[in-house]
Amino acid sequence: MNEFCGQPTTGASVLRMTGIVKTFGGARALDGAALEVGRGSVHGLVGQNGAGKSTLIKILAGLYQPDEGIIEICGTPQDRLTPKLAEALGIHFIHQDRLLPPSFSVGEALFLGDEPVYGGLQLLNRSGMRREAARLLKSYFDLELPDGALIADLTTAEKQIIQITRALIRKPKILVFDEPTAALVRREADILFGLIRRLAGEGVTILYISHYLREIEEICDAVTVLRNGRDVATLSLSDTSAAEIGQLMVAREAGDLFPPRHSAIGTDYLRVRDLALDRKFEPLSFTLRRGEILGLTGLLGSGAKDLMRVLFGLEAATSGEIVIGERKLRFDTPRQAARARIALVPEDRRRHGVALEMTVQENTTLANLGRFLRFGRLDPRAEENATQELIRKLQIKTSGPRALVRSLSGGNQQKVAIAKWLGRDTELYLLDEPTVGVDIGAKAEIYSLIADLAAQGASIILLSSDLDELVGLADRVLVMFRGRITCELLSSHTTATEILAEATGAPERSRHVG
Numbered sequence: 001m002n003e004f005c006g007q008p009t010t011g012a013s014v015l016r017m018t019g020i021v022k023t024f025g026g027a028r029a030l031d032g033a034a035l036e037v038g039r040g041s042v043h044g045l046v047g048q049n050g051a052g053k054s055t056l057i058k059i060l061a062g063l064y065q066p067d068e069g070i071i072e073i074c075g076t077p078q079d080r081l082t083p084k085l086a087e088a089l090g091i092h093f094i095h096q097d098r099l100l101p102p103s104f105s106v107g108e109a110l111f112l113g114d115e116p117v118y119g120g121l122q123l124l125n126r127s128g129m130r131r132e133a134a135r136l137l138k139s140y141f142d143l144e145l146p147d148g149a150l151i152a153d154l155t156t157a158e159k160q161i162i163q164i165t166r167a168l169i170r171k172p173k174i175l176v177f178d179e180p181t182a183a184l185v186r187r188e189a190d191i192l193f194g195l196i197r198r199l200a201g202e203g204v205t206i207l208y209i210s211h212y213l214r215e216i217e218e219i220c221d222a223v224t225v226l227r228n229g230r231d232v233a234t235l236s237l238s239d240t241s242a243a244e245i246g247q248l249m250v251a252r253e254a255g256d257l258f259p260p261r262h263s264a265i266g267t268d269y270l271r272v273r274d275l276a277l278d279r280k281f282e283p284l285s286f287t288l289r290r291g292e293i294l295g296l297t298g299l300l301g302s303g304a305k306d307l308m309r310v311l312f313g314l315e316a317a318t319s320g321e322i323v324i325g326e327r328k329l330r331f332d333t334p335r336q337a338a339r340a341r342i343a344l345v346p347e348d349r350r351r352h353g354v355a356l357e358m359t360v361q362e363n364t365t366l367a368n369l370g371r372f373l374r375f376g377r378l379d380p381r382a383e384e385n386a387t388q389e390l391i392r393k394l395q396i397k398t399s400g401p402r403a404l405v406r407s408l409s410g411g412n413q414q415k416v417a418i419a420k421w422l423g424r425d426t427e428l429y430l431l432d433e434p435t436v437g438v439d440i441g442a443k444a445e446i447y448s449l450i451a452d453l454a455a456q457g458a459s460i461i462l463l464s465s466d467l468d469e470l471v472g473l474a475d476r477v478l479v480m481f482r483g484r485i486t487c488e489l490l491s492s493h494t495t496a497t498e499i500l501a502e503a504t505g506a507p508e509r510s511r512h513v514g
Contacts, residue, residue: 411442
């Protein structure tokens with residue numbers, strides 16, 4: 001058994017985090033969260049996107065310092081964890097991002113920092129690295145790779161396996177898995193589960209983070225549920241179901257956030273037929289009507305975000321067609337999509353949605369500058385008048401059109417990102433997580449704006465991981481799971497818990513509608 005904290009026994013707490021608070025720019029990502037994990041156990045950590053999971057794990061890794069709270073490893077308080085100290089304590093992480101040098105061989109990546117050398121010559125034993133890498137991969141995962149293969153040549157799943165194997169070489173005491181199966185096929189996932197059980201049996205403590213609730217149910221001894229930056233429950237999996245966990249994840253008072261929908265839904269506007277993107281999503285088909293808000297959701301790797309990118313021309317589809325009206329269209333660039341009256345409001349507004357160092361006026365007119373040209377020159381008065389109208393219409397809280405967007409709150413930056421497209425006579429809005437990182441008041445205002453756009457006849461695809469948002473705002477919801485649309489739900493006849501079950505591959509029953 002793996003000895004840790006000076007004792008070879010299992011069960012006692014090896015990790016305890018209490019009262020953890022972390023604030024970013026005035027928003028609390030963690031609000032007194034706690035986590036306690038027993039030695040030699042497999043402990044799950046779940047919560048919707050934005051619940052605080054990643055922040056908590058980055059604090060454990062020493063990447064962030066908590067504003068408040070206590071961290072104890074084997075009963076010893078750690079005043080200031082750093083990545084180096086965390087590794088010295090035997091805490092290793094398998095992150096969602098594959099942090100491997102693409103130009104390295106498999107052996108070089110596995111042994112980076114601990115390279116074998118020839119005796120006292122300090123010369124790299126490259127052949128020894130290749131042989132040992134091949135042995136380890138065969139032993140742990142029954143995986144054989146071409147001799148001398150580079151990281152850049154591997155599939156996403158193979159890179160994940162290399163990252164896991166790299167951690168195992170260092171004989172971890174606490175091993176943290178962050179969405180480890182998002183890129184694995186079922187056979188590879190089954191091998192990973194067997195390995196986790198074996199490691200736990202040897203005394204290694206496993207912290208397992210996943211959106212796939214069936215995996216949590218299958219592999220974990222206990223689970224902690226985070227919601228809105230707090231731990232709301234820690235449960236034994238011996239008497240807890242995936243459905244019960246899902247209910248704890250989404251339970252929240254919606255209040256009067258969502259506006260009533262009065263708009264009549266019209267005829268088909270968009271038809272997607274057998275659209276596919278290699279290695280991202282399989283051929284899929286759906287329709288979108290005028291005045292309709294179509295919800296879209298799915299976990300990391302489901303293909304939902306990739307679908308949005310294809311619809312806006314950021315990636316070219318491998319096959320299939322997009323039909324608007326009677327026109328068959330293919331978008332190879334965003335410019336082509338914009339000309340077809342399609343707009344994208346991206347999730348990361350600060351990097352992709354607005355220009356922070358430009359003014360509100362410059363941002364709101366950026367997508368439609370031709371409208372303000374007079375004899376080849378911009379008409380500043382016309383620009384300002386149009387911007388003032390958009391500020392009024394969207395209730396953007398700003399000192400005026402010439403204020404820098406950087407000075408605005410997150411919710412008002414998001415309104416500017418939407419305002420940019422309102423002057424183009426846009427017919428289809430692709431909204432990618434439109435309320436992420438904004439306060440509840442700004443959410444309500446953005447919801448009203450989306451409902452108003454639909455009432456005016458615009459068609460909207462709303463990609464969101466906030467399941468209450470989908471139920472409260474969308475007319476229908478498409479759920480994607482590992483590259484396929486697995487379910488279409490009427491919002492008026494479903495719940496956030498049922499959507500979560502479909503998105504995590506753990507449906508209680510089929511809820512497909514035509």
